[in-house]
Amino acid sequence: MKIAVLGTGVVGRTIATKLVSLGHEVTMGSRSAGNEKASAWAKQSGKGAYHRDFARAAESGEIVFACTAGLGTLDALRMAGVLNLRSKVLIDISNALDLSNGFPPVLSFRGDDSLGESIRRAFPEVKVVKTLNTVNAEVMVSPARVPGDHDAFVSGNDIGAKAQVIRILHEWFGWKNLIDLGDITTARGTEAYVLFWLQLMRGLKTTDFNVQVPKQ
Amino acid sequence: MKIAVLGTGVVGRTIATKLVSLGHEVTMGSRSAGNEKASAWAKQSGKGAYHRDFARAAESGEIVFACTAGLGTLDALRMAGVLNLRSKVLIDISNALDLSNGFPPVLSFRGDDSLGESIRRAFPEVKVVKTLNTVNAEVMVSPARVPGDHDAFVSGNDIGAKAQVIRILHEWFGWKNLIDLGDITTARGTEAYVLFWLQLMRGLKTTDFNVQVPKQ
Numbered sequence: 561m562k563i564a565v566l567g568t569g570v571v572g573r574t575i576a577t578k579l580v581s582l583g584h585e586v587t588m589g590s591r592s593a594g595n596e597k598a599s600a601w602a603k604q605s606g607k608g609a610y611h612r613d614f615a616r617a618a619e620s621g622e623i624v625f626a627c628t629a630g631l632g633t634l635d636a637l638r639m640a641g642v643l644n645l646r647s648k649v650l651i652d653i654s655n656a657l658d659l660s661n662g663f664p665p666v667l668s669f670r671g672d673d674s675l676g677e678s679i680r681r682a683f684p685e686v687k688v689v690k691t692l693n694t695v696n697a698e699v700m701v702s703p704a705r706v707p708g709d710h711d712a713f714v715s716g717n718d719i720g721a722k723a724q725v726i727r728i729l730h731e732w733f734g735w736k737n738l739i740d741l742g743d744i745t746t747a748r749g750t751e752a753y754v755l756f757w758l759q760l761m762r763g764l765k766t767t768d769f770n771v772q773v774p775k776q
Numbered sequence: 777m778k779i780a781v782l783g784t785g786v787v788g789r790t791i792a793t794k795l796v797s798l799g800h801e802v803t804m805g806s807r808s809a810g811n812e813k814a815s816a817w818a819k820q821s822g823k824g825a826y827h828r829d830f831a832r833a834a835e836s837g838e839i840v841f842a843c844t845a846g847l848g849t850l851d852a853l854r855m856a857g858v859l860n861l862r863s864k865v866l867i868d869i870s871n872a873l874d875l876s877n878g879f880p881p882v883l884s885f886r887g888d889d890s891l892g893e894s895i896r897r898a899f900p901e902v903k904v905v906k907t908l909n910t911v912n913a914e915v916m917v918s919p920a921r922v923p924g925d926h927d928a929f930v931s932g933n934d935i936g937a938k939a940q941v942i943r944i945l946h947e948w949f950g951w952k953n954l955i956d957l958g959d960i961t962t963a964r965g966t967e968a969y970v971l972f973w974l975q976l977m978r979g980l981k982t983t984d985f986n987v988q989v990p991k992q
Contacts, residue, residue, distance in 0.1 A: 621797035657887075665965070666886035670874075671971045683926045708990040715975075741979040748880070749975025752968045759931075759965025760989060763957040768992035773976060774924040 564589055564621025566598040566614055566636050571653055571697045572627035575603065578701035580608045582732055587641065588728035589617025623651065623724075628673050630668060634682055642683060649721045650688045651728075652676055653700070656751040666698045667752060676715055676747030687721035689714055689749040691729065694757060696767035701733050703770070710770035711737045715746040739773060780805055780837025782830055782852050784813040787913045788843035789868055792817065794917035796824045798948055805833025805856065829962060836859035839867065839940075846884060846891050847871045850898055858899060865937045866904045867944075868892055869916070872967040883968060892931055892963030903937035905930055906963040907945065910973060911981035917949050919986070926986035927953045933960040 565576040566589040577747045587610040588598045598611035602727035610620075615701070617625055618640035633654045633664045637645065657665035668675065684776040691714045693702045699705050712735045716722045722740060729735040741749065761767055781792040782805040803826040804814045814827035821823045826836075829968045838978055844852045849870045853861065872891040873881035886890065893915045894908035907930045907975035915921050919928070932938045938956060945951040957965065977983055 595947065664887055666888050667883070669966065670882035670886065671880055672882050705992060706990050707992065710990050723910035739976075739979060741975050746975040746979060749972040752971035756965040756972065759957050759962040760955075761963060763955060764989070764991050766991055769989055771987035771989055773980070773985055773987055774922050775924050775980050775982055776921060776923065 561776045564617040564624040567627030574697040575599050575625050580605050587612050587617040589614040593596050599617040605702050614639040615641045623649045626652045627702050642750050646685045650686045652690045653692045655693050655754050659729045665743035674751045676744045681745050688724040694750050694753050695770050703735050705768045707768045710772040713741050713750050715741045715744050717743045717753050723748040778838050780833040780840045783843035789817050790913040790987050796821050796829035802929050803833040803836045805826050807828040821924050830855040831857050839865045842868045842870050846872045862901045866902045868906045869908045869968050871909050890963040890967045892960045896960050903934040905937050905941040910966050910969050920950050921984045922986045926988040927955050929955050929966050932958050935961045
């Protein structure tokens, strides 16, 4: 499949590398076509790995992963262009964290909005599904790094898009347990969760962890 | 033991009822000594159940549970009075949620502060330990309502106070798995987590759930 991965950070490179290893044709998108990190990634990854600017990358993808820093997501999608994204499944992994004042990051939203929803408002024809932002990049594509049962969460309004994303998480990335939280407003929960994740990381002194949700 | 429970809502009543059932002498504190909910609770609970205003309740307690709504916690503690709280272990269960504009609630903090920390700043001689705000009231005192292994979290700066709270959660409330996240700043994580809890509740259609943290 032809896939666009927007973003050249750890999340973008990890997702893109995994997709290439599965035999997909992956185009990493960045602000400028000559981005050094994207270029180095494509060179290192070899066959099936390309890099272009956001618009060309989005145009090439049958599905699109949004992996930029959260503050840059909407800008990146605007540069990608509404026509290049229209009717496509957009897997939003970005986190609604503002690091402009350094560490600790603060949430961009207090619970009455989310990045997932703001993407949907700005691009109503895009089928946005929020997922994977609750785990470390390596765990996203290798959930078996964490022992035992543990869960990934999906939020989105388009049932078909959500089913496709669940299939991708299951069959490509190896996720066994997936919880469909509901529509895209449920991204408010998983986006706020990241503050909890940061404190758990401090307490557990590892990034190879996740949560499992036992219920009655 | 003599215990003060500040707050007359579901959390306060559930905690206080559990403590009475264990044979403790529990005083429920409220803004005014004549509070109807506190009075009804004490009457219904019988032996060992009392109700007073915040100051008299705090004075009576060897340890103090803060179970008010988050926006009212600091006010309640000011009314309780610094002399009545001094050097005591304060178990803060309140949530940093602002419901003044109705549902959905918004977080009072974005990740650069927490209710736990603000209590510690306002009452530096109080040994504040944040815990249990990540589960429903019934689960707080009956963790076995949720099947399997699942975790409660504690945050606090005083090691001895934290050890005492861990013992209380373990021996009185029946918690098997406790994660010490670290100092009180880690309450930023568990307080933000509540937005995730709210979305999970929507998705799972039950309040009898919790998370377990598998790690490498």
